Amino acid sequence: MNLQFIDTHCHLDGEEFAADRDAVLQRAREAGCTAIFLPAIDLASCHTVLDVCAQYPDFCRPMLGLHPEEVRADWRDQLAEIKQIINFKFQNSNFKLLAIGEVGLDYYWSREFEQEQLLAFEQQVRWAVELQLPLMIHCRKAQNELVAILKRYADDLPGGVFHCFTGNEQEARQLLEFDRFVLGIGGVLTFKKSHLPETLAAAVPLDRIVLETDAPYMAPVPMRGQRNESAYIRHVITRLAEAYGVSEEQVCRQTTENVKRVFAF
């Protein structure tokens, strides 16, 4: 069986992959992965993401932005420098910046920089409007605040991904009201206690889902707890096919179509 899929969220630039990145990519290709999208999380990782994407230009595509957990007192300086990189890259017609990301709100560990997170997220949403690029969105314990900001720009945003969705039906429906956006689904789907399979089948059409690893995190069962990598998405595809009562080929075909729609890829 020849399955083909895209990993829309993978921190392949991380030091976890420094020793064996070639082998990880080889296994990804063998498993049927046809492309990997890399999100930056801060200024330093904008550079490492671009470096890895330059090394594997036929396979890896960059997304640039400031992650909410990296927003601190110096967020304005960080954003100014990241925007300079984006502008410079954007003027180079050979270069394809895929999305702004990962950006969003995260109040799970701390609300210390709550106000700064709101301001930094909104500024990056404005970049997405200005450049007409999709958003790769990270959100934890902050959905209402996030939705309130996005609503102000909904008409002008080209689309995006609510990455690592793990919410309930009501939360899914609230996010899907942004009709050019999709949910990023990864390893959590396979966890024993996860309600995600039922939630997705009840509230999320298959044409509103894209696949992701969030590697090195969130490895699916039976690799749970280990370093995640794109090849392991096969376990997510199997579980999604069960949840929707469709074939694995259908999961791959539809999610790849969704990626192409959202990312103009």
Ligand SMILES: [Zn+2]
């Ligand atoms: Zn991530």
